[in-house]
Amino acid sequence: MNEKKPLILVTNDDSIYSKGIKELVEVAKTLGEVVVVAPDSHQSGKAHSITIFEPLRLYKKNIFEGIEAYECSGTPVDCVKIAKKVALKGRKIDLVLSGINHGSNSSISVIYSGTMSAAIEGAIEGLPSIGFSLCDYDHDADFSHIRSYIKTIINQALLTPFASNIALNVNFPSIISGPIKGIKICRQAIDKWDEDYDKRTDTNGKDYYWTSGVLLNNDLETDTDEWALKNNYISIVPCQFDLTSKNEKSFLENNWKIVS
Amino acid sequence: MNEKKPLILVTNDDSIYSKGIKELVEVAKTLGEVVVVAPDSHQSGKAHSITIFEPLRLYKKNIFEGIEAYECSGTPVDCVKIAKKVALKGRKIDLVLSGINHGSNSSISVIYSGTMSAAIEGAIEGLPSIGFSLCDYDHDADFSHIRSYIKTIINQALLTPFASNIALNVNFPSIISGPIKGIKICRQAIDKWDEDYDKRTDTNGKDYYWTSGVLLNNDLETDTDEWALKNNYISIVPCQFDLTSKNEKSFLENNWKIVS
Numbered sequence A, B: 001m002n003e004k005k006p007l008i009l010v011t012n013d014d015s016i017y018s019k020g021i022k023e024l025v026e027v028a029k030t031l032g033e034v035v036v037v038a039p040d041s042h043q044s045g046k047a048h049s050i051t052i053f054e055p056l057r058l059y060k061k062n063i064f065e066g067i068e069a070y071e072c073s074g075t076p077v078d079c080v081k082i083a084k085k086v087a088l089k090g091r092k093i094d095l096v097l098s099g100i101n102h103g104s105n106s107s108i109s110v111i112y113s114g115t116m117s118a119a120i121e122g123a124i125e126g127l128p129s130i131g132f133s134l135c136d137y138d139h140d141a142d143f144s145h146i147r148s149y150i151k152t153i154i155n156q157a158l159l160t161p162f163a164s165n166i167a168l169n170v171n172f173p174s175i176i177s178g179p180i181k182g183i184k185i186c187r188q189a190i191d192k193w194d195e196d197y198d199k200r201t202d203t204n205g206k207d208y209y210w211t212s213g214v215l216l217n218n219d220l221e222t223d224t225d226e227w228a229l230k231n232n233y234i235s236i237v238p239c240q241f242d243l244t245s246k247n248e249k250s251f252l253e254n255n256w257k258i259v260s
Helices: A019-028 A076-087 A114-124 A147-159 A225-230 A246-255 B019-028 B076-087 B114-124 B147-159 B225-230 B246-255
Strands: A007-011 A033-039 A058-060 A068-072 A095-102 A129-134 A167-172 A182-185 A192-201 A207-216 A233-239 B007-011 B033-039 B058-060 B068-072 B095-102 B129-134 B167-172 B182-185 B192-201 B207-216 B233-239
Touching: A007 A019, A007 A076, A019 A033, A019 A095, A019 A129, A019 A147, A033 A076, A058 A076, A068 A076, A076 A114, A076 B192, A076 B207, A095 A114, A095 A147, A114 A129, A114 A167, A114 A233, A129 A147, A147 A167, A147 A182, A147 A233, A167 A225, A182 B246, A192 B076, A207 B076, A225 A233, A233 B246, A246 B182, A246 B233, B007 B019, B007 B076, B019 B033, B019 B095, B019 B129, B019 B147, B033 B076, B058 B076, B068 B076, B076 B114, B095 B114, B095 B147, B114 B129, B114 B167, B114 B233, B129 B147, B147 B167, B147 B182, B147 B233, B167 B225, B225 B233
Parallel strands: A007 A033, A007 A095, A033 A068, A095 A129, A129 A167, A182 A233, B007 B033, B007 B095, B033 B068, B095 B129, B129 B167, B182 B233
Antiparallel strands: A058 A068, A167 A233, A192 A207, B058 B068, B167 B233, B192 B207
8 A cells, every 4th residue: 555645636616715615625635635726716617718818816825724725816727737837836646626516517517517627627637537516506505415425436536546538527416305325327418508598788778698597408318417316326427538529530531522 | 402591600719800700701601691699809718618607798790791790798608509599599500610710729729719619519509510720820810721621611511411419620720831731530639738837926016827838749640630730631520529438437337346
């Protein structure tokens, strides 16, 4: 056994001041040396965006007792990048943890999620990375029923590592859904969000729109993350960042006359 | 032959005022009915982010002669969503075109790209979608050498449709690279960006960082988009939005003891 404790980078998208990251730090610090680099403001829906046209701020904060922590003015992906180069000065990170997100990131939501994009950025860096999300959007969500599961999953990841170019998308049922039945390895459900735009007029007489949306769960097979969560299982989807569709690559090679 | 002209939605991430989108509209309008919904400001690096906590603005603009066009205050993905529901009022879109981006979106850049995320959002909506990018970051980049290729690619897509859940990532060599040799169907190169953070101090004595980066092209196989572009071919990568890694799913199912 290696005596050295693993170096665990913790980030999220709900900001360093959210309840979910505090819960994750509490579990992670029992398993390794934790350093937190997380956004200084809400970054939900920021996906894999990075800050290009503005400078970044990075300030050390005493938020978590005994834990080195920094707040960053950028996106979740900025946090992972600046953590590696500036906060951790190139030290070898053993595990990237993102979350716990207040709200589901299952199905197609993985694409819009800052939480999961931070984890995927870890995978791009070749670091084992896990994003955790609870199916409860409440700022004061109850995380008590999933603490032991988070520890179990991180321990399993340290014991039986998954590929270093993969990020795990872990979603937990809300406590109000009743007892958790277990953990399922799943595929991403192929769903989409359906948006509605509520048109209003501001005090200057100009129109504006508030967006709302519902997830249309049309993929009803039993091997998806949506199915697992609806049936009170924890869902784990291994996510890759190579977007190439091999099937479609063959189709184009064989059927498009314009290619060399 | 269907007499009805295809309805083509055009968007981008460099803003509706960029040269690249004007070039794309000029080609697209020869092939169908074009409606433009594009950001009112630069949205480079915004990836798949969506606007959640702020309202959206959508204003009709007479920018392109004879073309219905709207500028939107949101991200490229917001543009596709609000185009469908508000600007086009649910009319059936036949093709989503995004770009032409001023700068490469090959290799891992596809993940950070607002241009490609708009195209991928089209694919999520089940619409044939293509993102176009030129390997030239200049605001006044020369697009003259690629006009005929863009028309050829769109025509091929209309003649021999690819799967409706796929977005094509098309990148063009810069004009300074010399004559284009042809079109290659490629896979995404497995590379990453290496960032540098330039630390400065503002007039209030507070530190801030400017980010810069270089693409580390470590994937040197000859079937990648990076290889094609370096060898003066146009690269086309078919991109999917299902991030599930089938290999890793099997690994976890077979090796993780904690799963049900």
